[in-house]
Amino acid sequence: MKTLLDCHKDCKVRIVKLNTGGELKQRLISFGIMKGAEVEVLEHAPAKSTIEIKVGKMRIALRGEEAKFIDVEKI
Amino acid sequence: MSSEDAKVCPITANHIKVALVGQPNVGKSMLINSVSNAHLHVGNFSGVTVDKTEVLFDYKNYHFTVVDLPGTYALTDYTIEERVTNEYLCTEDYDIIINVVDSTNLEKNLQLTSELLTMSKKVVIALNMSDEAEKEGIKINAEYMTELIGVPCIKVSAATKEGIEELIEAVAIKHETSKNRPKLVFSESVEEEIAQLVWYLDKHKYNSTNSYRNVAINLLKGNKKTYAKLHDEPIWIELQPILIEATKHIELHHDSDDIKEAFAEEYAAFNRGIAAEVLKQKKVEEKKTLTEKIDSILIHPIFGIPIFLFFMWSLFQLTFVIGNIPMDYISMFFTWFGDTIGATIGNDDIRSLVVDGVIAGVGAVVLFVPNIIILFVGIALLEGTGYMSRVAFLLDGFFHKFGLHGQSFIPLVTGFGCSIPAYMSARILKNDRDRLLTLFIIGFMSCGARLPVYVLFSGAFFAPDMAGNVLFAIYISGAMLGLIAAKVLKLTAFKGKDEPFVMEMPKYRLPTFKLIWHTVLTKTMMYLKKAGTFIAGAAMLIWFLSNYPHNIDLTKSYETKIEKTQDVREKNILKNQLSETQLEQSYLGRIGKFSEPLFAPLGFDWKMSVALQAGIAAKEVVVSTLGVLYALGNDVDQNSNSLMGAISKNISFPSAVAFIVVIMIYLPCFAASIVFTREAGHIKYFFYLFAFTSIVAYVMAFIAYNVTSFLL
Ligand SMILES: Nc1nc2c(ncn2[C@@H]2O[C@H](COP(=O)(O)OP(=O)(O)OP(=O)(O)O)[C@@H](O)[C@H]2O)c(=O)[nH]1
Numbered sequence A: 001m002k003t004l005l006d007c008h009k010d011c012k013v014r015i016v017k018l019n020t021g022g023e024l025k026q027r028l029i030s031f032g033i034m035k036g037a038e039v040e041v042l043e044h045a046p047a048k049s050t051i052e053i054k055v056g057k058m059r060i061a062l063r064g065e066e067a068k069f070i071d072v073e074k075i
Numbered sequence B: 001m002s003s004e005d006a007k008v009c010p011i012t013a014n015h016i017k018v019a020l021v022g023q024p025n026v027g028k029s030m031l032i033n034s035v036s037n038a039h040l041h042v043g044n045f046s047g048v049t050v051d052k053t054e055v056l057f058d059y060k061n062y063h064f065t066v067v068d069l070p071g072t073y074a075l076t077d078y079t080i081e082e083r084v085t086n087e088y089l090c091t092e093d094y095d096i097i098i099n100v101v102d103s104t105n106l107e108k109n110l111q112l113t114s115e116l117l118t119m120s121k122k123v124v125i126a127l128n129m130s131d132e133a134e135k136e137g138i139k140i141n142a143e144y145m146t147e148l149i150g151v152p153c154i155k156v157s158a159a160t161k162e163g164i165e166e167l168i169e170a171v172a173i174k175h176e177t178s179k180n181r182p183k184l185v186f187s188e189s190v191e192e193e194i195a196q197l198v199w200y201l202d203k204h205k206y207n208s209t210n211s212y213r214n215v216a217i218n219l220l221k222g223n224k225k226t227y228a229k230l231h232d233e234p235i236w237i238e239l240q241p242i243l244i245e246a247t248k249h250i251e252l253h254h255d256s257d258d259i260k261e262a263f264a265e266e267y268a269a270f271n272r273g274i275a276a277e278v279l280k281q282k283k284v285e286e287k288k289t290l291t292e293k294i295d296s297i298l299i300h301p302i303f304g305i306p307i308f309l310f311f312m313w314s315l316f317q318l319t320f321v322i323g324n325i326p327m328d329y330i331s332m333f334f335t336w337f338g339d340t341i342g343a344t345i346g347n348d349d350i351r352s353l354v355v356d357g358v359i360a361g362v363g364a365v366v367l368f369v370p371n372i373i374i375l376f377v378g379i380a381l382l383e384g385t386g387y388m389s390r391v392a393f394l395l396d397g398f399f400h401k402f403g404l405h406g407q408s409f410i411p412l413v414t415g416f417g418c419s420i421p422a423y424m425s426a427r428i429l430k431n432d433r434d435r436l437l438t439l440f441i442i443g444f445m446s447c448g449a450r451l452p453v454y455v456l457f458s459g460a461f462f463a464p465d466m467a468g469n470v471l472f473a474i475y476i477s478g479a480m481l482g483l484i485a486a487k488v489l490k491l492t493a494f495k496g497k498d499e500p501f502v503m504e505m506p507k508y509r510l511p512t513f514k515l516i517w518h519t520v521l522t523k524t525m526m527y528l529k530k531a532g533t534f535i536a537g538a539a540m541l542i543w544f545l546s547n548y549p550h551n552i553d554l555t556k557s558y559e560t561k562i563e564k565t566q567d568v569r570e571k572n573i574l575k576n577q578l579s580e581t582q583l584e585q586s587y588l589g590r591i592g593k594f595s596e597p598l599f600a601p602l603g604f605d606w607k608m609s610v611a612l613q614a615g616i617a618a619k620e621v622v623v624s625t626l627g628v629l630y631a632l633g634n635d636v637d638q639n640s641n642s643l644m645g646a647i648s649k650n651i652s653f654p655s656a657v658a659f660i661v662v663i664m665i666y667l668p669c670f671a672a673s674i675v676f677t678r679e680a681g682h683i684k685y686f687f688y689l690f691a692f693t694s695i696v697a698y699v700m701a702f703i704a705y706n707v708t709s710f711l712l
């Protein structure tokens, strides 16, 4: 399964599953990063250590390490 | 309510206490500023407000108390600031909630709204940023929205003050009317379960202030407080199996094993529905918004960091170049002022106290106001434009290597202004270990009060065109040392796994001139106020300690010597010798001499040692103390009137470097230490901090002194 970390800049995907539990999951959900949400990757920091994504109208920065818990599919 | 309030408003019936709730960065604080004459801190990033603040104002015959709360995405309690909001909402006494939402991002903001609607409170929704929404071609039908969710929705703009009166009016009306029954509709499967629970609660006539529907929703969501309350009721035994069954159904329906996730999806669907009904986007959205275009440059993987460094460098260059233009005038003013005032005072001692103590001390601090203003403008721009979050994004990878969280950047940058708000803003860090670590290294970010010392010394030893670079280098090396210290602490004291980094990147905004003006003015006035009170008092104390006890024999013997010589130069030398010796024999001189051996390995003379010790109270005192000490010592020497001149003449370059290093690292100030202790949560951390910073400062200064001496 493809994760958000595998996505290139400017690619648009839909979230299939959050492969994590507990606080991180709650945190992601409270930012609107949840199943069914459409996500666009805007920018990568070097080595994908941090990425900027767009969910709805909101831009969110998160670490590559967290992005790899987010399963996505192409739209 | 304090007795003073009671005097102004005898009719308590007209009191309305409002809790201002909303997601971060939607303009809650700005909204309060626009209805009252408060000057709450406003900035374009999430986590500006970290503590609750009450603001009082009158409108018609109502007395409003508005409580500004930290922004929160959902009613969770991960970070301290979120906890503040959550606790306030659940436990404090207030009449009504104003839920502030960002009109340009309605759907996302409704997420918190829908959570608020399940609380048994009166709610009014403020659709803020309506000016921005209009520019972006977004139209919200507020009347229709009011009808749809059963809560008054008012379009406002904190920036243009549009709709503010209507909002207050609506709050007043809502206050008079009964509770509303918000219309939050879920999917069929959830509605079925809710209906069943409501039926059950109704059957047993369960006693509750909240509606049965809300109780049912909260139960299904797994709200801890509702659970705790029902858990002690006899109906719980029967209720529990029904609840478990209901939860299973919902989870099954959502193909998830997490009821919270299922509810988040339910809310999201409801919000999408509302947004679709009331929103009209007139313009077609551009493929890339302006913010995204700017971002593609400012957070570019390769150019991002160099651009940031360039901004910082420019800021310090400006601080020095522009800040130093008025310096001569301020200096001249204080000399003139001192002379003028001095001429009116007959008594020698009092004159010296006023002129050499207070005026020299305060003057030395006020001298740097222009530099400080430029630094504050820089920080205000960083905070106001939205660039702050970008830098946190850029530096997260780098910070992460040193064991810090990207969001640590926000308190650390605040620390360049003043350590006190910086310690407070560390609350945005979710994890206590990250927060403590950040608290420990905030001091390495040189605060505004240290700027005068740096400007003084770099101005004394470097040509004006180099001094800006030196200033930049000082700040960068301070920050670097901080990072290294963080790494060391992370490997030893604060071991543990890393926390996630999820942060909103706000859109870029051009802060209004008024906003910058107010932010800078408030901070500058605080600096001046401190100069006029605390620093003046400290300067008086320093003056007293450096003038007493009087050694009359010494003075007499010198005076006879001075009278005997005819040579003017000889006279001056003798006079200087007299004042130097007097100073050395004063209380302060004795303290200095006593501690001199401790600081001798760093190349400090006793005056520098004293200034450093006085600096524990506040960093401005370092400059004012040097001002007093050199003003006294060099009374007679007309040529080195300026403090800069005195410093370059009396202090060797390696000693100056070591001095800067100590200033850079050791404790920020007395007030900051108190706030640090409070935020860290235990007095022991203060002693750790004191020991840690003192040892590091000493060792680094020792190295710096010897390396510079060797190189020269
Ligand atoms: N154009 C426009 N900008 C606004 C308006 N209200 C607030 N802002 C801007 O939005 C940003 C956030 O404002 P704040 O008042 O600090 O937001 P807050 O909700 O208190 O944020 P936190 O304290 O972090 O939760 C600032 O840059 C404001 O200038 C508005 O009505 N119109």
Ligand SMILES: [Mg+2]
Binding pocket: B028, B029, B030, B041, B042, B048, B049, B068, B069, B070, B071
């Ligand atoms: Mg605020």
